[in-house]
Amino acid sequence: MYSITAEKLTKKFGNFTAVDAITFEVKEGEIFGFLGANGAGKTTAMRILCGLSYPTSGKASVAGFDVYKQQEDIKKNIGYMSQKFSLYENLTVSENIEFYGGVYGLRMREIRPKTKNILQKLGLDSEANKLVSSLPLGWKQKLAFSTAIFHEPRIVFLDEPTSGVDPVTRRQFWEMIYEAASRGITVFVTTHYMDEAEYCNRISLMVDGRIDALDAPKKLKAEHNAQSMDEVFYALARKAKRSD
Amino acid sequence: MINKRKYKQSHSSTPPSGGWGAILMAFLHKEFLHVFRDKRTLLVMFGLPIAQILIFGFALTNEVKNARLLIVSPVQDTESKKLIEKIDASSYFTVTHIVPTRQNLEHYFRNNEAQCALILPDDFSASGVSPSQVQIVADATDPNFAKTVVFYLSAILGEFQQQSQPAQSIPMAIKTEVRMLYNPSLMGAMNFVPGVIALIMMIVCTTLTSISIVREKETGTMETLLVSPLKPFLLIISKAIPYTVLSLVNLSFILLLSNLVLDVPIRGSVILLLFECLLYIIACLALGLMISNIASSQAVAMMISMAGILLPTLLLTGFLFPLENMPWIFQWLSNIVPARWFFIIVKSIMLKGVGLEDVWLETTVLIGMTVFLLAVSLKRFKIRLE
Numbered sequence: 001m002y003s004i005t006a007e008k009l010t011k012k013f014g015n016f017t018a019v020d021a022i023t024f025e026v027k028e029g030e031i032f033g034f035l036g037a038n039g040a041g042k043t044t045a046m047r048i049l050c051g052l053s054y055p056t057s058g059k060a061s062v063a064g065f066d067v068y069k070q071q072e073d074i075k076k077n078i079g080y081m082s083q084k085f086s087l088y089e090n091l092t093v094s095e096n097i098e099f100y101g102g103v104y105g106l107r108m109r110e111i112r113p114k115t116k117n118i119l120q121k122l123g124l125d126s127e128a129n130k131l132v133s134s135l136p137l138g139w140k141q142k143l144a145f146s147t148a149i150f151h152e153p154r155i156v157f158l159d160e161p162t163s164g165v166d167p168v169t170r171r172q173f174w175e176m177i178y179e180a181a182s183r184g185i186t187v188f189v190t191t192h193y194m195d196e197a198e199y200c201n202r203i204s205l206m207v208d209g210r211i212d213a214l215d216a217p218k219k220l221k222a223e224h225n226a227q228s229m230d231e232v233f234y235a236l237a238r239k240a241k242r243s244d
Numbered sequence: 245m246i247n248k249r250k251y252k253q254s255h256s257s258t259p260p261s262g263g264w265g266a267i268l269m270a271f272l273h274k275e276f277l278h279v280f281r282d283k284r285t286l287l288v289m290f291g292l293p294i295a296q297i298l299i300f301g302f303a304l305t306n307e308v309k310n311a312r313l314l315i316v317s318p319v320q321d322t323e324s325k326k327l328i329e330k331i332d333a334s335s336y337f338t339v340t341h342i343v344p345t346r347q348n349l350e351h352y353f354r355n356n357e358a359q360c361a362l363i364l365p366d367d368f369s370a371s372g373v374s375p376s377q378v379q380i381v382a383d384a385t386d387p388n389f390a391k392t393v394v395f396y397l398s399a400i401l402g403e404f405q406q407q408s409q410p411a412q413s414i415p416m417a418i419k420t421e422v423r424m425l426y427n428p429s430l431m432g433a434m435n436f437v438p439g440v441i442a443l444i445m446m447i448v449c450t451t452l453t454s455i456s457i458v459r460e461k462e463t464g465t466m467e468t469l470l471v472s473p474l475k476p477f478l479l480i481i482s483k484a485i486p487y488t489v490l491s492l493v494n495l496s497f498i499l500l501l502s503n504l505v506l507d508v509p510i511r512g513s514v515i516l517l518l519f520e521c522l523l524y525i526i527a528c529l530a531l532g533l534m535i536s537n538i539a540s541s542q543a544v545a546m547m548i549s550m551a552g553i554l555l556p557t558l559l560l561t562g563f564l565f566p567l568e569n570m571p572w573i574f575q576w577l578s579n580i581v582p583a584r585w586f587f588i589i590v591k592s593i594m595l596k597g598v599g600l601e602d603v604w605l606e607t608t609v610l611i612g613m614t615v616f617l618l619a620v621s622l623k624r625f626k627i628r629l630e
Contacts, residue, residue: 050471072473080471084464090281091274102270103472105263157471 003028003155003186004049009058011044018044020209021058028154031177031187033197033217036206037237042190043083043159045206049188050157051075063154076104079153079185081144083160089133093124096132097147104151118146138169142176149180156180158189162196174199194229205233207240267474271482278456279486285452289490293444293498300436301506308392314341314358316349318366327404331362336396349381359383360393426595433506438590439563441498442583445491445521446528446557451549453487453532458545461536476625484529491525492518511597517590520603523610524586530617531582537624557583582617585610 004026011019019041026032036042047053049062051071060067063077087096094115101111119125122142132140141161149156158177162170174196181187189200197203198217205213205220213220213236217229226232279285313331317324332339340357352358363379380397384390427434460466469479495518502508510517531553539545558564560578567578578584585606592598592606600607 052467052470075471075473078471080468082464082467082471084467086463086465086468088274088278088465089463091277095274095277099270099274100468100472102267102273103469103474105267105473107266 001028002026003030004032004060004062004188006045006049006060007058009045009048009060010056011041011048011053012056017209019048019055022206022209022211024204024211024214026155026186026188028186029181029184031181031189031199031201033200033203034188034190034206035197035203035233036190037240039242040206040237040240041209042206046157046159046188046190049074050078050080077154079148079151079156081148081156081158081161083163085140085144087132087140087144087147090131092129092131093119093135093143094128096143097150100147101150106151114150118150122146138165138172141165141169142173145173145176149185153185155186155188158187160190160192162191162193170196194233197229197233203229205236207236208242212236212239264475264478268478268482271474271478272485275456275482275486279490288452289448289494290497292447293440293494294501296440296444297437297498297501297506300440301433301502308336308389308396310338311336311389311393312340312357312359313337313397314343314349314352314361315339316343316346316361316363317368318344318364319368321368323408324364324368326408327364327401330404331397331400334396334400336393353381353383359389360397362397431507433502433508434595435563435591437498437502437506437508438587438594439561440502441495441521441590442524442561442563442587443554443557444494444498445525446531446554446583448491448494449487449525449528450532450535450553451546453483453529454535454539454545454549455542456487457483457533457536458539458542462541480533480622480625483533487529487532488522488525491528492521495521508594510594512593513599516600517593520586520589520593520607520610523607523614524582527582527610527614527617530614530621533621533625534617537621556581560584561587563587580613582610582613585613 002025004024006025007023008021009019009023010017010021022045034042034046044053048055048067049060051062051067051074054068062074065071065073065077067074088099091099097115097118098108098111101114102108115128116125119128122139124139124143127135127139132143135143145158145161148158162173165173170193177187177189177199189196191197200217202214202216203220204211213223213232215223220232221227221229224232224235226235279289315328315331317328328339328342331337337360341352346361346363349361349363352361360383361381363381365377378401380394382390382393457466460469470476499510499517503510532549535545535548535553539548556577560567560574560581561583562578567575567584570578589603589606589610592603596602
């Protein structure tokens with residue numbers, strides 16, 4: 001059973017083809033890395049899958065819903081963590097969780113106990129009533145991830161979730177991702193860190209709007225005769241003609 | 245931007261477990277928290293009306309009080325003394341100097357020791373006032389002030405003449421009796437308070453609303469909201485409600501303050517006044533929404549609302565500068581400023597005590613503008629962040 005399927009998915013802006021007939025599937029519960037240099041078309045593709053924009057042509061479904069006709073259903077079944085920090089700085093930790101829980105239509109009596117649970121897991125119970133602006137960045141990111149999966153989505157989209165975070169926190173962040181995946185949540189993640197790419201079950205690599213490679217990290221390394229994902233990325237991405 | 249109706253959405257529109265009401269409540273709760281946590285917003289919202297009412301009410305008044313008057317009186321006799329006493333007794337003037345000649349007159353004006361001067365002739369009492377040439381000199385660097393001073397002084401002189409020679413009535417003399425309607429004591433506050441209401445509603449509703457929406461675009465939270473199942477319509481409603489409520493609180497505040505401190509009456513129906521205010525508030529909110537459609541950062545939103553909305557409101561509403569004196573192009577332009585119509589309505593209801601039957605035209609214009617602004621800004625509100 002697939003969480004996400006895309007078939008010749010294309011997005012054009014005038015003469016510019018941002019996403020060029022990409023085809024791929026993401027299995028349920030998989031951690032899928034979506035790699036590519038800046039300007040390769042990752043964000044555009046992700047926006048289509050999140051129901052924020054329509055493709056120009058091709059087919060795609062997310063959680064079994066069509067990206068053309070069932071955007072609202074897609075939105076109910078996915079979680080999203082944007083590149084920019086997306087919590088409210090002048091709300092407290094628990095107010096933020098309660099707000100996002102509320103936006104997804106959860107009732108207060110469902111939200112309260114769950115919030116407590118999450119804060120305990122994050123080790124943030126003593127900061128529950130502190131403003132988010134007072135937290136260090138690593139904690140903010142972990143909190144943002146927790147709110148993104150608060151409503152138990154079937155798929156969570158993470159857009160460069162760990163940029164600017166220290167290695168220790170990144171490690172902890174990936175533990176959280178594994179934990180979510182083990183609960184059956186499909187994880188669709190973009191990143192620029194190649195060590196993180198190795199943590200993924202499978203990765204795809206976008207170059208100039210196309211997917212040039214798609215496989216498990218180990219196989220890709222073997223295929224390209226490379227020691228690390230870094231080398232694979234470099235070998236593929238340097239073929240790119242466009243950049244931003 | 246892609247047309248939302250391009251693809252027919254087939255979804256099982258089942259509301260989430262808490263229902264739309266719960267979502268709205270969660271959102272409203274958040275919006276109110278934002279407002280009450282942000283000291284600057286609070287200061288703008290509640291500090292501004294107090295400051296404006298007090299400034300316009302007391303400081304920026306075009307009434308003349310205790311103008312420094314110099315009198316040139318070559319002869320000191322009973323008649324001239326009586327006149328000087330009469331002038332000094334009025335609250336409009338304070339006689340600062342009485343000099344025998346007009347030689348150093350300009351010196352007093354230059355030093356700002358005198359703002360106006362009354363020059364009596366040598367034969368003041370002998371002439372029996374009327375044919376004698378009395379001269380008034382006023383510092384016209386502020387033309388309004390000079391006009392008012394001349395008007396008041398002439399009035400006092402006229403009255404003095406009446407009193408001193410009641411029997412000797414001039415044949416065929418035209419005696420004017422002036423009555424200042426609705427504002428007999430010529431209080432500037434009467435005109436300013438409705439203007440301040442128009443201005444403050446504009447600041448609170450337009451500027452603050454647009455900033456609060458653009459802030460979410462800037463920080464990236466808007467993207468997260470758009471990926472959520474939250475309906476764009478719900479988002480707009482929950483942005484609008486807090487600012488509407490706060491504007492109404494603010495309005496009551498201004499009305500109470502102006503009524504208790506500045507003695508500005510509300511002669512008409514309070515319900516009608518509140519209805520008109522609500523209409524204007526919605527128009528302002530729509531404007532704010534429109535700005536947030538265009539602006540990509542808080543700074544830009546601030547600039548647009550200050551230069552593009554507040555300034556025209558200040559200048560073309562008619563409460564600072566009379567519209568009748570402006571070139572036709574500005575008069576014509578003023579017609580598209582909602583505050584202009586609102587100002588007339590509020591003034592009429594508060595000061596003249598009129599009912600809807602007398603302001604229906606202005607109200608209709610305001611309704612038309614509100615509907616238009618709302619339609620345009622809702623249509624343009626970017627559902628998809630393309």
